[in-house]
Amino acid sequence: MTRYTASRTPHHLGPAAWNAILPAQDAAERLEGNATADFAVIGAGFAGLSAARRLTQLAPGARIAVLDAGRIAEGAAGRNSGFMIDLPHELTSEDYAGTGDDRAMIALNRMAQAFGREAVAQYGIDPAFFDPAGKVNGAASAAAHAHIESYARHLASLDEPSEMLDAQAMRELTGSAHYRSGLYTPGTVMLQPAGYVRGLAAGLRRDDVAIFEESPVTGFAREGAAWRIETPQGDLSAGKVILTVNGHLESFGIARDRLMQIFLFATMTPDLDADTLKRLGGQSRWGVTPSDPMGTTMRRIDRGQGGNRIVTRTCAVLRPGMVPRQSDLARAARVMRRKFDQRFAQLAGMEMAHFWAGHLCLSLNGVSVMREIEPGLYAGCVQNGLGTARGTLTGIGAAELACGQASAITRHFTAEPAPKRLPPQPFREIGANAVLRWKEWRAGAE
């Protein structure tokens, strides 16, 4: 009998701030007693909710159940920066350049955006949570400026538009004098990520998808033609299972020693009052990714997205046990305060409202795990830090595989090799964290 047992379930540090700034959700519905479904989706982030939506399209009338260990939007879905990027954005490279066929990846990312856009229209999700505003790649130093110039040339060779902004234009956009230039690209969708995934969940519920929150899956086993999925208070029997738990794939013993379990950190200001907004200047919505992947991401949101706030994201640490340390968050908090003050001298010393850590997962060779694990069991995991788009894609793809459907998405991901094996512990953790700290130092003011 095949059996998969979860060696651990998610552990969060700090609030999922994007969720905290929205109105409270209704009480959670947990899985209790015995239930049955045709399809069970484990994990309700971008991948899991996209898988469930794709199932409603491919198997109308099928009984679909989604299970999550926590509340909707309390995991990485409510802890990220909300950039749903269409262009190559390889975090492990020096300059975001893709390792494979950039045009193919852009086409796929735009399919993810189109899928999200359709869901927003069909489920009546607030358009402020899915804003096709584009983003800027910011440069603070001459070297970074050269970097974005070369990135602009690469985009031109792909026939992709971009616009160079000078220091003055960057100041008018952000209110910050920190950047000497920036490269605007129009294709990124800026999400209020918690609002978007909550909207997906609400739409799915209206379409009769059962969503069980606070129902951590402790294990599942094959029993005859079905899978029996266990949670602390109930069991679900399902014909097919889709795992969309990102790095927690490894907790079920799949892709063991092949996934880099990373925590990133972010902070959010309080809702800024009129006087502070005047001192800040700039536009009410913008997003700036750093020209160096290990630099600092900044974002400004407005009232329609949960308040007039600035979000700062920087620092990364590898924790193979998937539990971030309080000391990791304390260090990141110090660094983020400094980064914020460097960018917004006019607001220096401002108290932040929220600090948090969020879990993501990368593979050394930048591949995902989107395939049939064994008959009736599918995975849409390992988003390589780009889960808003790639999670959407791997969720769609896993649902298509479960329905025996082939598409450009299934063909792309099933053709990828397996994630490369990582060095053994403790060398993995010590080595990776030394490299991350060095890259962070090298990113300098970016």
Ligand SMILES: Cc1cc2nc3c(=O)[nH]c(=O)nc-3n(C[C@H](O)[C@H](O)[C@H](O)COP(=O)(O)OP(=O)(O)OC[C@H]3O[C@@H](n4cnc5c(N)ncnc54)[C@H](O)[C@@H]3O)c2cc1C
């Ligand atoms: C600070 C930060 C900034 C980021 N910025 C961006 C960005 O701007 N753009 C971008 O594209 N990506 C960004 N990311 C990455 C992005 O958040 C992730 O790639 C994305 O959330 C992955 O989506 P997912 O659905 O695969 O996994 P997740 O969102 O992690 O969802 C997996 C779900 O599985 C559930 N789960 C796990 N184990 C179990 C179990 N045993 N039983 C039941 N449920 C379980 C979890 O509770 C979770 O809800 C960022 C991440 C962080 C931390």
